[in-house]
Amino acid sequence: MNRHTHRSLSWVHLLVLGWTPFIFRTAVVLQPCSVGTKGYHKIHFIPGLYIMFFLLGLLGNSLVIWVVVCGARLRSMTDMCLLNLAIADLLLVCSLPFLAYQARDQWLFGDAMCKIVLGVYNVVFYSGIFFICLMSIDRYLAIVHAVYAMKARTLFFGRIAAAVTWTAGFLASFPELIFIKQQEEGDRHHCLSVYPDSGAGEDDSSHFWRIFGIFKMNIMGLFVPLCIMVYCYSQIIWKLLDSHSSRKQTIRVVILVIVVFFCCWVPYNITSMVKGLELLQIYTGCESSKAITLALQVTEVIAYSHSCLNPILYVFVGEKFRRQLLRLISKTPCLICQMIKKLQHATGPFNHINSKIHT
Numbered sequence: 001m002n003r004h005t006h007r008s009l010s011w012v013h014l015l016v017l018g019w020t021p022f023i024f025r026t027a028v029v030l031q032p033c034s035v036g037t038k039g040y041h042k043i044h045f046i047p048g049l050y051i052m053f054f055l056l057g058l059l060g061n062s063l064v065i066w067v068v069v070c071g072a073r074l075r076s077m078t079d080m081c082l083l084n085l086a087i088a089d090l091l092l093v094c095s096l097p098f099l100a101y102q103a104r105d106q107w108l109f110g111d112a113m114c115k116i117v118l119g120v121y122n123v124v125f126y127s128g129i130f131f132i133c134l135m136s137i138d139r140y141l142a143i144v145h146a147v148y149a150m151k152a153r154t155l156f157f158g159r160i161a162a163a164v165t166w167t168a169g170f171l172a173s174f175p176e177l178i179f180i181k182q183q184e185e186g187d188r189h190h191c192l193s194v195y196p197d198s199g200a201g202e203d204d205s206s207h208f209w210r211i212f213g214i215f216k217m218n219i220m221g222l223f224v225p226l227c228i229m230v231y232c233y234s235q236i237i238w239k240l241l242d243s244h245s246s247r248k249q250t251i252r253v254v255i256l257v258i259v260v261f262f263c264c265w266v267p268y269n270i271t272s273m274v275k276g277l278e279l280l281q282i283y284t285g286c287e288s289s290k291a292i293t294l295a296l297q298v299t300e301v302i303a304y305s306h307s308c309l310n311p312i313l314y315v316f317v318g319e320k321f322r323r324q325l326l327r328l329i330s331k332t333p334c335l336i337c338q339m340i341k342k343l344q345h346a347t348g349p350f351n352h353i354n355s356k357i358h359t
Helices: 003-007 011-017 020-026 038-072 077-104 110-144 146-152 155-172 204-240 245-279 286-317 319-330 335-346 348-353
Strands: 180-185 188-193
Touching: 038 077, 038 286, 038 319, 077 110, 077 155, 077 188, 077 286, 110 146, 110 155, 110 180, 110 188, 110 204, 110 245, 204 245, 245 286
Parallel strands: none
Antiparallel strands: 180 188
16 A cells, blocks of 8 residues: 555544554654554554443343334324434444454455445434434423424324435534445555545645544534533423423433433543644644544544443433333233333332333
C-alpha cells in the first residue's frame, strides 16, 4: 500500500473498529509515534466484549420487539419509537461479531459483506440517536401539549415519524457510506471507508473528509440531540411541578433511557472530538496521541454497551412492559417460560414499586 492509500483510510471507522495501528498511520502527527504495548491491549479483550454485547443485545432487543409487537400491538407513537429503537440496537449488535473478528485478526468476509455490515452500522448509529430524540419530543407533546398530542401521537403519525427518522439516519451516514470497501494491506484485508485523494499529490481531500466525519458525528450525534432533549425535558419538568406525582412517574423509563444513552455515547464523542483537534494540528505529541487512542478504546467499549442496556431498563423499570412480557410468557408452552411465570408469582409484591412505560 502506498503512502496516499494509507492516508485515505477512514479515520472515523478505524476508531469504530478499534484498529490502533491504523489510527496513527492516518492521523496527522508531526513526529513518528510508536503505539507500544498499550495499543494492542484490545486485541485480547475487545473481541470477547463484542461477542458478549452481541449475545446480550440479541436476546434483550429481540425480547423488546416481541413484547411491543405481540403485547402492546403498536397502539401509539411511543410504541413505534420503542420498537424502532430496539430494531436499531438489534442491527447494531448484529454487526459486532464481524467487527470482533476484524479486531482480532482481519476482514475475511468479502467486499459485499464489508459494505453491508459497516453500512448498516453507520445508518443505525444515527437512526438510534434520532429515535431517542423522537421519544423526547413524544413525551414533550404528551405532557406539555396534551390536547394537541391526542391527534399528533397516533399510530399513523408514528409510522410517518419512524419513516422520516430512518431516512434521516440514512442521509446522515453520508459520505462515509459511499466510500466503504474492503482494503488490502499486503496479505491482509480490512473493512474501512477509503476516501479519495485530491489527485494533486497531496491528501487534502481525504484529510478533509476524515475531519468532517468526526465533527459531523459530534454535531449530529451529540450536540443537536442534547439541545433537543434539554429543551423538551426542561419544559416537561416545568409542566409537572404542580402535577400529581403518579403522572411524573410515567416518564421515568424514557428519561432513564436517555440518561443511559448519553452516559454511553458522550465520552466517545468527546474523545473523538479531541482526536479531531489533534488532526487539525491544534496540539501534537506522541504521549498525548497515545493517551487519546487508549481513551478511544475504552469509550468505544462503553458506547457499544448501550445497545444492551435499553432492554434491561424496560424489563426492570417498566411495569407495563413487564406485565405484557409475563402475559406473553404465560401463553408460551415452554418449560423455561413456565419457570419464569412461577418466579413472578413468588416475587409479585416487588413488582409494584416500578413505574409504567407509557402514559
